Amino acid sequence: MSQNRYMSTDARPGLRERKKARTRLTIRAEAFRLFHEQGYADTTIEQIAEAADVSPSTFFRYFPTKEQLVLADDLDPPMIEAIEAQPPDVPLITAFRKAAESVFAGLSEADMEFERTRQELMYSVPELRGAIMQEMVRSIDMIAGVTARRVGRTADDFEVRALAGAIVGVVLGVVDLLPGNLPLALRALEFLEDGLPLGRDTTS
Numbered sequence: 001m002s003q004n005r006y007m008s009t010d011a012r013p014g015l016r017e018r019k020k021a022r023t024r025l026t027i028r029a030e031a032f033r034l035f036h037e038q039g040y041a042d043t044t045i046e047q048i049a050e051a052a053d054v055s056p057s058t059f060f061r062y063f064p065t066k067e068q069l070v071l072a073d074d075l076d077p078p079m080i081e082a083i084e085a086q087p088p089d090v091p092l093i094t095a096f097r098k099a100a101e102s103v104f105a106g107l108s109e110a111d112m113e114f115e116r117t118r119q120e121l122m123y124s125v126p127e128l129r130g131a132i133m134q135e136m137v138r139s140i141d142m143i144a145g146v147t148a149r150r151v152g153r154t155a156d157d158f159e160v161r162a163l164a165g166a167i168v169g170v171v172l173g174v175v176d177l178l179p180g181n182l183p184l185a186l187r188a189l190e191f192l193e194d195g196l197p198l199g200r201d202t203t204s
Helices: 015-038 045-051 056-062 066-071 076-084 092-105 109-124 132-151 158-175 182-193
Strands: none
Touching (some): 015 056, 015 109, 045 056, 045 066, 066 109, 092 132, 092 158, 092 182
């Protein structure tokens, strides 16, 4: 089970899993507070661990690096679950858009604020912005995997990879303007779902 902020209500985690999830959330919350107060570069893992009342070794059990504390996307597991729950006759891009709508609708205001803060850090901190390409490839791999299972192809199939890249690309292209704006991400998916009409416009 993924220990993240948005665990499925169907998972019914046990006490041990709930404690781990709380510790993980506390570490991230204290880290984000320190980043806001003193800057990302000037905040050390030791300071984060002390603020979260854990040891540095405990920090590393949850996050391998300070970068990953920000880059880790807790929306991935519920997104995969929501995509796989879409009926098989729903077109792929529509399935992704509906899944995103479902996941976003289930977020509390605190969750939304957390995601806005996370994405603002990703796009504003030079050390993190440089890792966005790596995260983009990881997202393409994830989407290619769920797409391949849905259509009965392999994750390295040309069309599967191209579709996954298109989905990631349209979202990345707009969230860079307003990081953390989830409705904007949905608009990008709708634009792709409509066949990127601007690309077919011959009037200009």
